[in-house]
Amino acid sequence: MVEFLISSLPALMFFCMVLGLFTGYPVAFVLGAVGIFFGLIGIWVGEFHMIQFMNVMPRIYRQTVENPVFVAIPLFIFMGAVLQHSKVADGLLLSLERVLSRTRGGLAIAVILVGTVLAAMTGMIGASVVVISLIALPLMMQRAYNPSLASGAVAAAGTLGILIPPSIMLVVMGDMLQTSVAALFAGAILPGLLLAICYILYIVILGWSKPEVAPVAPPRAVAEDGSRTSALREFLGAMLPPMALIFVVLGSIYGGWATPTEAAGVGCLGALVLAAAKRQLSFRQLKEMLYGACSTVGMVYFVIFGATLFSYVFRVLGGDEMVIGMLEAMGLDTGMHILIALMVGVFFLGFFFDWLEICLIALPIFGPILATAEFGLVDGAQPVLVWAAVLVAINMQTSFITPPFGFALFYMRGVAPASISTVSIYKGVIPFVAIQIVVVVVAVLFPDLILFLPRYWGLLF
Amino acid sequence: MQRLAGLLRTGSGLIVTVLRYFAHSLSWTMLVLVVVVCTDIITRKLGLHVPYLDSTRFQELAWHLQAVIFCAWIGYAYTQNAHIRVDVFVATLSPRKRSLIEVFGCLLLALPYLLIVMPYAYEFVRVSYNQGEASSSPTGLPYRWIVKSVLYVGFWGVFLANIAVLMRSLADLCDPKPATRGEAHG
Numbered sequence: 001m002v003e004f005l006i007s008s009l010p011a012l013m014f015f016c017m018v019l020g021l022f023t024g025y026p027v028a029f030v031l032g033a034v035g036i037f038f039g040l041i042g043i044w045v046g047e048f049h050m051i052q053f054m055n056v057m058p059r060i061y062r063q064t065v066e067n068p069v070f071v072a073i074p075l076f077i078f079m080g081a082v083l084q085h086s087k088v089a090d091g092l093l094l095s096l097e098r099v100l101s102r103t104r105g106g107l108a109i110a111v112i113l114v115g116t117v118l119a120a121m122t123g124m125i126g127a128s129v130v131v132i133s134l135i136a137l138p139l140m141m142q143r144a145y146n147p148s149l150a151s152g153a154v155a156a157a158g159t160l161g162i163l164i165p166p167s168i169m170l171v172v173m174g175d176m177l178q179t180s181v182a183a184l185f186a187g188a189i190l191p192g193l194l195l196a197i198c199y200i201l202y203i204v205i206l207g208w209s210k211p212e213v214a215p216v217a218p219p220r221a222v223a224e225d226g227s228r229t230s231a232l233r234e235f236l237g238a239m240l241p242p243m244a245l246i247f248v249v250l251g252s253i254y255g256g257w258a259t260p261t262e263a264a265g266v267g268c269l270g271a272l273v274l275a276a277a278k279r280q281l282s283f284r285q286l287k288e289m290l291y292g293a294c295s296t297v298g299m300v301y302f303v304i305f306g307a308t309l310f311s312y313v314f315r316v317l318g319g320d321e322m323v324i325g326m327l328e329a330m331g332l333d334t335g336m337h338i339l340i341a342l343m344v345g346v347f348f349l350g351f352f353f354d355w356l357e358i359c360l361i362a363l364p365i366f367g368p369i370l371a372t373a374e375f376g377l378v379d380g381a382q383p384v385l386v387w388a389a390v391l392v393a394i395n396m397q398t399s400f401i402t403p404p405f406g407f408a409l410f411y412m413r414g415v416a417p418a419s420i421s422t423v424s425i426y427k428g429v430i431p432f433v434a435i436q437i438v439v440v441v442v443a444v445l446f447p448d449l450i451l452f453l454p455r456y457w458g459l460l461f
Numbered sequence: 462m463q464r465l466a467g468l469l470r471t472g473s474g475l476i477v478t479v480l481r482y483f484a485h486s487l488s489w490t491m492l493v494l495v496v497v498v499c500t501d502i503i504t505r506k507l508g509l510h511v512p513y514l515d516s517t518r519f520q521e522l523a524w525h526l527q528a529v530i531f532c533a534w535i536g537y538a539y540t541q542n543a544h545i546r547v548d549v550f551v552a553t554l555s556p557r558k559r560s561l562i563e564v565f566g567c568l569l570l571a572l573p574y575l576l577i578v579m580p581y582a583y584e585f586v587r588v589s590y591n592q593g594e595a596s597s598s599p600t601g602l603p604y605r606w607i608v609k610s611v612l613y614v615g616f617w618g619v620f621l622a623n624i625a626v627l628m629r630s631l632a633d634l635c636d637p638k639p640a641t642r643g644e645a646h647g
Contacts, residue, residue, distance in 0.1 A: 024551030024559070025566035026544035033570035036577050056578065057585040057612075065528040065612060068520055074530055075498065078491050124545065258502060261523070265498025272495075290488040295543045298484075298534025302619070303545060305535075309578070352547055410549055 006045050010319035013038045017310065017361075027357055028299075031306030035313045042317055052316060060308050064301050068261060069181060072171050074297045075264035079166075079249075079271045080121040081293035085285055086275035088242050089118050090135055095238040097217055098231035104207030105214030107143055108153040109200050111136045115157025116196045117242060120249075120267070122161025122168075124296070125354050125400055129158035129408045133415045146213035147420040148428030149206065151412060155401045155425070156199050156432040159408050162355055163393050164192040166249055166267070168300075169355045171260060173393065176363040177371075179385040181260045182253050183459040187390045187450045191443055195394070198435045206431075241277070245270045254457045300356060307360035323365050335373030339388055342366045343395045343440075350399025350407060358396060363389075378447045382460055390450045391443055398436035401429045466636030469628040476625035480537040480618060487533035494526040517600045525608045532611050536618025540625050557637060563630040571623045575616065582613045 005012075013034060020030040042048025064070065083089070093107075093114050100106030115132060122128040133154050140150035162169045165185035174181035207214035249267040252258040258266065275281040275289075327333070332341050342362070349358045370388050371381040378384050400408040403426035413422060443449045454460045501519035504511055514522075538544055551559065588594075590606040 020570070021547040022550050023562055023566065024546050024548045024554075025562060025570060026539065026546050028544055029566065029571040029574060032574040032578070036574050053577065053581055054584070057581045061585070061609065061612060064531070065608060066524055068524055071494070071498070071523045071527050074491065074494065074527055078495070126545070257506075262498060262502045265495055266502065268495040269499055287485075287488075290491055291485065293491060294484065294488040294530055294534045295538050295541065297531050298536075298538040299544050301531035302535040302538070306574075352549055354545060356545065405549075407549075414552075 002045055006047055007318075009038065009042065009045075009047065009317045010314055010322045013314055013317065013319070021353070021357075027353075028302040028306040031303070031310040031357075035306070035309035038317060039313045042313065047317055048313065056309050056312060059312055060305050063308050064304050067175070069171065069175055069259075072181070072259075072261040072264045073168055073300065074293070075261065075268050076120065076166050076168050076171070077296050077300070078289070078293040079264060079267045081289045081296075082268065082271035082275050083118060083242065084121050084131060085289045085292065086271075086278050086280035088238075088274070088278070089114055089121065089132070091238045091278075092117070092242065093135060093139070095231065095235040099235045101217040101231070103204070104211060104216055105145075105149070105203040106217055107136075107140055108145065108149060108203045108207075108214060111140070111153050111157045112160075112196055112199045112203070115160050116164060116192070117239070117246065119161035119164035119192075120166050120246060122158075124300075124356065125159060125162060125408055126411045127296070128161055129155065129411045130415050132158040133412050137416055137420070141417055141419060143218065144215050146428075147424040149203070149213050150428070151416065151420055151425040152428030152430075152432050153199070153203065155406075155408050155412055155429050156195075158412075159397045159400045160192065160195060163188050163195070163390075163397055165189065166246075166260070166264065169359065169393065170389075172356070172359050173363060173389045176359055177367040177385045177389055179382055179389065180459055183382070183386050183454040184389055185250065185260065186254060186454040186457055186459050187386045188393060189453055190449050191390060191394055191439060194442075194449070195435065195439055198439065199432060202431055202435060241274050245274060254459070256458070303356050304360060307357070311361065311364050320365060320368075324369065327369075335370065335375040335384070338366070338369055338373055339375075339391070339444075342370070342388070343391065346392055346395055347399045347402075350396050351402070351405035352407065354407065355396055363392075377445075378451065380460075383447075383451055383454075386454055386460065387447050387450050391440065394436065394440050394443065398433060398440065401436070402433050403429060462635045466632040469632035469635070473625040473628040473632065476621050476628075477537075477540045480540060480622060480625070483618070484533050484537035487529060490526050490529045490533070494523060494530065497523050497526060515600055517596075517598050518602055521596060521598075521602045525602070525611075528608050528611050528615075532615025532618065535615050536620070536622035539619065539622040557634065560630040560633040563626060564634065567623050567627040567630070571619075575620050575623065579613075579616050579620065582616050586610045586613050 017031065017034045020034055021027060039048050039053060043050055093110055096110035096113055097107045100109055103109065121131070136154050137150060141147070161167065165188055167188070170184040170188060171181050174184045203214065245267060248270060249263045252266065253260055253263045272281065327338060327341060332338055346358055346362060349362065367385065371385055375384060378387050400406050403409060406429070409425055409429065412425065416425065451460070497519055501516055505516050551562065586606055586609045589609050594605040595601065595603040596605070
């Protein structure tokens with residue numbers, strides 16, 4: 001009996017964690033408490049020692065405090081908060097709509113473009129989907145867009161940001177997999193852009209075949225500011241500063257001049273200058289930016305505390321061996337099989353959990369297995385890790401918008417106008433999910449889609 | 462019952478005020494962090510040497526500041542309901558049931574976690590102080606116990622936040638019509 005209990009402890013631990021998380025109590029506390037309780041059970045059955053709790057603090061300290069790579073996280077979060085509170089997105093959306101005023105579905109395309117360019121604003125999926133829904137959905141309903149198309153475009157644009165650099169998720173992933181954050185940033189660019197282009201193509205084709213779902217902008221929106229040339233000038237004014245900021249941040253990383261942390265610091269300075277130039281940097285606004293960013297920082301780091309404790313106890317209790325044993329029992333022994341198992345697992349986790357929990361729990365277990373596995377398509381531990389990480393990232397984004405459980409849809413439902421029914425949200429995202437799946441398959445079959453840029457910029461090897 | 466609820470709310474409000482004071486004033490550390498990171502790049506790229514502060518010290522200072530920021534906020538964030546939750550299944554529950562979950566969560570999950578981890582966090586600081594631990598790099602910063610005690614203080618913040626949320630949720634259970642609606646689930 002006790003032996004059975006010992007061998008199934010990691011599975012039981014995982015099960016209790018999922019159960020605990022579903023109570024809706026904060027994730028950080030549930031992870032930590034489950035870690036503590038199973039440590040205590042482990043002591044009782046002789047699989048864990050009281051003294052091993054001593055190892056927890058140094059681990060938390062090295063993960064969150066003495067971690068120069070992680071300094072990029074508060075900085076990127078602050079940069080995102082500055083961009084968000086200085087209303088860069090609102091201005092960009094409206095001026096893009098005017099430029100695209102003669103294109104069917106112009107506003108929907110504008111939403112995708114804003115989501116791509118301002119990916120830096122994205123922190124946690126829940127929060128970013130809420131922000132972009134609040135900005136874009138009411139406007140699209142007012143312009144008589146089909147509710148399905150509107151919600152599909154907003155869900156896709158709001159989740160794309162976790163993939164497109166500078167993304168906080170990629171910083172966490174790089175640290176968890178012990179691979180270069182700069183290489184991950186480079187690897188995510190082409191798939192991210194490909195997704196954005198496919199979304200836009202879909203909207204254009206839909207607008208062309210079914211004109212009633214994607215209206216052109218009403219003449220008023222154009223006439224307000226006169227001719228299209230002035231619209232173009234205004235658009236460039238709204239678009240160029242944030243574009244230049246993102247370009248400087250990413251360019252300095254890819255050019256090898258700065259680490260992601262340093263680039264994030266410069267990015268914050270740039271975002272503050274941008275906000276000041278837009279006259280959106282009053283003392284009150286600066287406080288809002290600081291408090292908003294710090295609150296997210298505190299939340300993220302406290303989840304990492306709990307996850308560090310959980311992962312440590314899980315590992316001591318034999319969690320790694322259990323996962324490898326399970327994979328072997330299912331006959332999954334080649335790298336490809338394991339990768340597919342990871343992707344399927346992450347896809348289901350993405351129905352309920354934000355990227356933070358998924359990265360912190362699944363990646364430390366699968367990382368070492370993937371790094372030593374054999375792949376026909378990709379060679380070497382670092383390229384495999386970068387490839388797998390970006391695949392997992394795209395996969396997670398797909399899962400967030402997949403009905404009926406998609407995590408992002410749940411948050412969107414919460415803030416969407418009542419005129420948008422849940423069914424129309426589900427209908428609207430399905431084409432976007434299909435695009436995602438095609439891109440995932442392409443990236444699996446042609447790893448160069450992900451690995452070309454990191455290799456080209458010399459960030460691998 | 463109502464007087465008890467009032468008392469609990471006052472106590473909880475008091476703790477939240479203290480935590481808010483520290484969180485809000487220490488949030489300005491973020492700007493210091495930006496300045497430190499930028500100064501480090503500029504001086505290094507231009508080849509300038511700031512006395513006593515070479516690049517290693519700047520970089521160590523950066524993660525010291527990171528610790529100050531998140532330790533000031535991990536507790537306060539809980540009182541403001543900013544900690545991430547998986548609320549797919551509980552979003553539709555009545556406020557009373559959600560308060561119950563909060564009370565049980567505080568008592569059965571958060572407090573046991575903190576009561577076991579915090580003594581180890583204290584030990585972590587004590588050992589570092591007794592050893593006179595400094596940076597492993599010869600040009601790094603001394604006194605590692607300072608940043609380690611920041612971590613320990615951060616845990617105290619979380620502990621206090623838990624007491625505050627526990628009191629507030631108990632008050633909501635005793636007297637379901639909160640006097641300060643805005644603060645109940647702020």
